[in-house]
Amino acid sequence: MSMNESSSVVHNIQKCHIDTDIPDSYRTRITELLGIRWPLLLGGMMWLSDASLVAAMVRAGGMGFITARSSSTNEQFRYQMQLCHDLSGGLPFGVNLTLSRRMEHNDIMLERLLIAIEEGVRIFETAGLPPTPLMPALRNANAIIIHKCAHVRHAIAAQKLGVDAVTLVGMEEGGHPGSNPLPTFLNGAYALEHLHVPLALGGGIGHGRQIAAALALGADAVVMGSIFTSAQETPAHAAYKQRVVTTDQHGTCTLLSSLGDTWRVINNDNARKVAAMEQAGARRYSEFGDLISGARTNTLAYQKGQVEEGMLSMGPAVGFARAVEPVASIVDRLKQEFMDASTRYRQMFTA
Ligand SMILES: Cc1cc2nc3c(=O)[nH]c(=O)nc-3n(C[C@H](O)[C@H](O)[C@H](O)COP(=O)(O)O)c2cc1C
Structure with a gap:
């Protein structure tokens, strides 16, 4: 040029x-x-x-x-x-x-x-x-x-x-x-x-x-x-939305790739437990039990605002949600x- x-x-x-x-x-x-x-x-x-x-x-x-x-x-x-x-x-x-x-x-x-x-x-x-x-x-x-x-x-x-x-x-x-x-x-x-x-x-x-x-x-x-x-109209607890707006582009991780079913979520306590189990060799959905249950995520994280629980689906575009x-x-x-x-x-x- x-x-x-x-x-x-x-x-x-x-x-x-x-x-x-x-x-x-x-x-x-x-x-x-x-x-x-x-x-x-x-x-x-x-x-x-x-x-x-x-x-x-x-x-x-x-x-x-x-x-x-x-x-x-x-x-x-x-x-x-x-x-x-x-x-x-x-x-x-x-x-x-x-x-x-x-x-x-x-x-x-x-x-x-x-x-x-x-x-x-x-x-x-x-x-x-x-x-x-x-x-x-x-x-x-x-x-x-x-x-x-x-x-x-x-x-x-x-x-x-x-x-x-x-x-x-x-x-x-x-x-x-x-x-x-x-x-x-x-x-x-x-x-x-x-x-x-x-x-x-x-x-x-x-x-x-x-x-x-x-x-x-x-x-x-x-x-x-x-x-x-984190939109106002999203039907989730205020604590969840606060977790979203304070998570940057590095705050998500992928789990369950070893089961051929990659899931990208916020890297919370729950995600770290699942990652540890996967690392230790868990390969069947049943081995992860409630930790990967959608209903549990809904009740604890989305409805009650316990944001370190549940699989909180999320990608790195979350960094733009401020x-x-x-x-x-x-x-x-x-x-x-x-x-x-x-x-x-x-x-x-x-x-
Ligand atoms: C919280 C959350 C839940 C999602 N649940 C579903 C779902 O049930 N079915 C589906 O087809 N896609 C689902 N997706 C994917 C979205 O429809 C969309 O394809 C994705 O969010 C686009 O990528 P982005 O998150 O990087 O913007 C979900 C995404 C998020 C963030």
Whole structure:
């Protein structure tokens, strides 16, 4: 790069610090597919993605997914759908259908899918395993299916299966990034060589400049989770949200990789006990007992605020969650950062 070129880049970087006007919407194949204003998806979060959080995301211009597994009964799940219709002012919202590796737990997903369809939901995030057993019901209902996975080969298989869009997550993802060791942007670049359906990228995204980078890469949207765990509307104890906002990007760890079921969580006392057991050779879920129980995490950590207990799914994007604030404020900040980064990028072509 010549001196002139490098000084013009420096000049452009300085120019991008002014706030950029935020337009009403930003169009991609995913915003068109889902009928949303911004290519921002809040992935389903077990126990946390309820009607209030999802409605807040939808009202902010993105898309959210109520986790079908979080309700303990079908009636409670139906109530969540109805509440979300009310809270979102009739805007469309989605449902997350996570299939479990432990197959005996999966019949309930078809039941919940049929209830969601009865309640008018037509947007679904599937995850965990290929959505094959759910496809006939989803297709009958003319539903939009976004399948989330962690391997490029699984994304290609989902495309062949006929899903409408794919979410690909990297190893930075909070929760279950699968056995794939590759980071989000590398995964995305490989996937884009093979996919013709729209792609959402997720894992480690919590700043608007990462959203600009994902769209510049070729993605049609981003999926986030960790950055929203401390939102005001998230149904969790204040002590949990304080734990979130005081955890930086180094405060998460991965567990259970030796069982082929990597789980990325906050590195709390519970995580350290699980790590020690894994290190000592535990290789079956049953050996970890209650320490990896989702119901225990919900009761102790999310409801009672005992944040050193439970598997607190979280990725390093948590470092960008620095205050407890409404979803709308988080989305506004992401949009502003996204516009600033995009402006800087565009200016480099025109200088
Ligand atoms: C607390 C928490 C719970 C999650 N639970 C689920 C889940 O039940 N099903 C699912 O498909 N993904 C789940 N995820 C993953 C999110 O939907 C999303 O893909 C992920 O958070 C994106 O990566 P990020 O956390 O780095 O933003 C969870 C993530 C978090 C942080």
